[in-house]
Amino acid sequence: MPTEGPPALELAVSSVVFALRPHPETGELTLWLPLVRRIREPFEGRWALPGGPLDPHQDLVESARSTLQRTTGLTPRHLEQLYAFGDADRSPAAQAQTGSPTRVVSIVYWALVRQDEDAAAVDGENVEWFPADDIAEEAGPLAFDHDVILAYALRRLRAKVAYSPIAHAFLPERFPLAQLRQVYEAILNRALDPSNFRRQILAQGAVEDTGERMTGTAHRPPKLYRSSPDRSRYTLTIQEN
Amino acid sequence: MPTEGPPALELAVSSVVFALRPHPETGELTLWLPLVRRIREPFEGRWALPGGPLDPHQDLVESARSTLQRTTGLTPRHLEQLYAFGDADRSPAAQAQTGSPTRVVSIVYWALVRQDEDAAAVDGENVEWFPADDIAEEAGPLAFDHDVILAYALRRLRAKVAYSPIAHAFLPERFPLAQLRQVYEAILNRALDPSNFRRQILAQGAVEDTGERMTGTAHRPPKLYRSSPDRSRYTLTIQEN
DNA sequence: CCAAAAGTGTTATAGCTACACCCATGG
DNA sequence: CCATGGGTGTAGCTATAACACTTTTGG
Numbered sequence: 126m127p128t129e130g131p132p133a134l135e136l137a138v139s140s141v142v143f144a145l146r147p148h149p150e151t152g153e154l155t156l157w158l159p160l161v162r163r164i165r166e167p168f169e170g171r172w173a174l175p176g177g178p179l180d181p182h183q184d185l186v187e188s189a190r191s192t193l194q195r196t197t198g199l200t201p202r203h204l205e206q207l208y209a210f211g212d213a214d215r216s217p218a219a220q221a222q223t224g225s226p227t228r229v230v231s232i233v234y235w236a237l238v239r240q241d242e243d244a245a246a247v248d249g250e251n252v253e254w255f256p257a258d259d260i261a262e263e264a265g266p267l268a269f270d271h272d273v274i275l276a277y278a279l280r281r282l283r284a285k286v287a288y289s290p291i292a293h294a295f296l297p298e299r300f301p302l303a304q305l306r307q308v309y310e311a312i313l314n315r316a317l318d319p320s321n322f323r324r325q326i327l328a329q330g331a332v333e334d335t336g337e338r339m340t341g342t343a344h345r346p347p348k349l350y351r352s353s354p355d356r357s358r359y360t361l362t363i364q365e366n
Numbered sequence: 367m368p369t370e371g372p373p374a375l376e377l378a379v380s381s382v383v384f385a386l387r388p389h390p391e392t393g394e395l396t397l398w399l400p401l402v403r404r405i406r407e408p409f410e411g412r413w414a415l416p417g418g419p420l421d422p423h424q425d426l427v428e429s430a431r432s433t434l435q436r437t438t439g440l441t442p443r444h445l446e447q448l449y450a451f452g453d454a455d456r457s458p459a460a461q462a463q464t465g466s467p468t469r470v471v472s473i474v475y476w477a478l479v480r481q482d483e484d485a486a487a488v489d490g491e492n493v494e495w496f497p498a499d500d501i502a503e504e505a506g507p508l509a510f511d512h513d514v515i516l517a518y519a520l521r522r523l524r525a526k527v528a529y530s531p532i533a534h535a536f537l538p539e540r541f542p543l544a545q546l547r548q549v550y551e552a553i554l555n556r557a558l559d560p561s562n563f564r565r566q567i568l569a570q571g572a573v574e575d576t577g578e579r580m581t582g583t584a585h586r587p588p589k590l591y592r593s594s595p596d597r598s599r600y601t602l603t604i605q606e607n
Numbered sequence: 608c609c610a611a612a613a614g615t616g617t618t619a620t621a622g623c624t625a626c627a628c629c630c631a632t633g634g
Numbered sequence: 635c636c637a638t639g640g641g642t643g644t645a646g647c648t649a650t651a652a653c654a655c656t657t658t659t660g661g
């Protein structure tokens with residue numbers, strides 16, 4: 126039975142962490158993210174985005190960073206604020222379960238994990254990674270409104286890739302262009318023409334030739350590029366089909 | 367002298383409200399926004415964005431809406447979350463002045479006021495509107511980090527105009543294309559070619575012909591358009607000069 | 608030498624810029 | 635009938651989509 130009076134106001138910071146890994150079935154590169162199993166009410170046993178209450182001494186982004194370090198062992202370079210979710214009725218189950226009405230405002234960040242950083246990922250006790258597009262089947266409905274948050278994050282990522290060089294954030298310092306194309310293909314879930322992709326990226330000045338080549342590949346060794354600094358806004362025309 | 371222990375955590379909602387009005391000197395249409403003069407410490411006497419503490423029973427957007435209604439008399443249709451500002455050292459002056467360390471996290475919305483809504487604007491006791499680009503000279507440094515927030519809001523507005531039909535939010539139900547162009551020109555601070563602008567907008571399907579014409583103008587009466595529904599993403603190529 | 612990926616060239620098309628030009632109205 | 639803003643047409647240019655083609659490696 127809920128008590129009257131002003132509900133407690135809590136501020137939490139959560140993160141949607143995207144990494145690129147091969148899909149277990151198709152083998153295609155695809156988006157994965159880590160979820161944390163809740164070990165108490167509300168939503169005990171359900172999967173949730175990694176996060177926690179805001180330490181009043183910490184910056185928002187620091188809070189996201191330390192939670193990620195704790196849960197996944199990762200410290201992603203790319204960490205960006207996504208949205209603040211804070212409707213008054215956001216967590217009705219919380220009220221039902223605890224009996225005390227608690228108003229939770231979550232500030233959500235999204236992180237992009239570089240392929241070379243991803244090697245450091247360790248799965249904690251109640252932490253597991255899932256392919257982003259299989260969450261519904263494999264991780265059931267998520268806790269709180271995290272399904273909505275995840276859908277929003279995916280939509281933003283797919284939109285932003287067209288007018289910002291964020292895709293580069295998935296790659297190490299130096300990389301062949303084919304890998305950058307694979308990142309785009311994984312995010313957009315669509316094949317891109319290799320030759321036209323190359324031309325567009327080079328025309329944007331989004332990357333610089335390092336002069337080096339990747340060794341040890343089958344077939345012709347590709348040139349290695351590095352992403353250009355300060356190129357904060359560009360346009361990629363994404364073909365419709 | 368600051369006390370030790372966990373600082374209090376406060377959650378505030380503020381808004382950057384943009385309306386288009388003629389510039390007092392040049393007469394050109396330009397961006398204006400309302401500021402509120404602070405009547406107590408910290409930053410007493412300085413201008414600040416309209417806002418206030420979050421009522422735990424209210425949704426975030428409702429909080430923004432009711433503050434705007436109270437201060438400006440407006441209820442803008444377009445109200446969108448901008449960013450959450452919440453660094454731990456965001457309001458150092460607050461700590462110095464009050465002696466008690468208070469951590470304030472502000473969730474900032476931005477609003478776009480339709481020209482026909484703008485008529486309802488009333489200036490309150492400590493509320494005044496300023497041309498956005500003259501804030502620095504006319505309203506001194508703003509309270510808290512509101513200068514930073516305002517600069518961010520302006521940057522976002524100018525960028526977003528290129529890939530989203532938000533400019534329409536400044537106009538009433540039906541409008542001639544020349545007015546839409548003037549909105550773009552005011553936001554971007556740059557003249558656009560009328561004939562090419564028309565073609566681009568029509569090619570995007572961003573507007574529909576209503577079949578009506580505006581009456582009572584000098585010269586040829588322009589067609590009236592209405593903005594198309596569900597056209598959430600489009601591309602305008604903005605000429606460089 | 609063959610397969611496969613890296614990388615270049617080419618053609619048709621679409622969209623954009625710049626600007627000439629016609630249209631319709633109030634004065 | 636003129637000035638002015640509304641609106642259309644068009645030539646030159648640039649970028650893109652589609653795909654043929656050459657290069658370079660490992661096996």
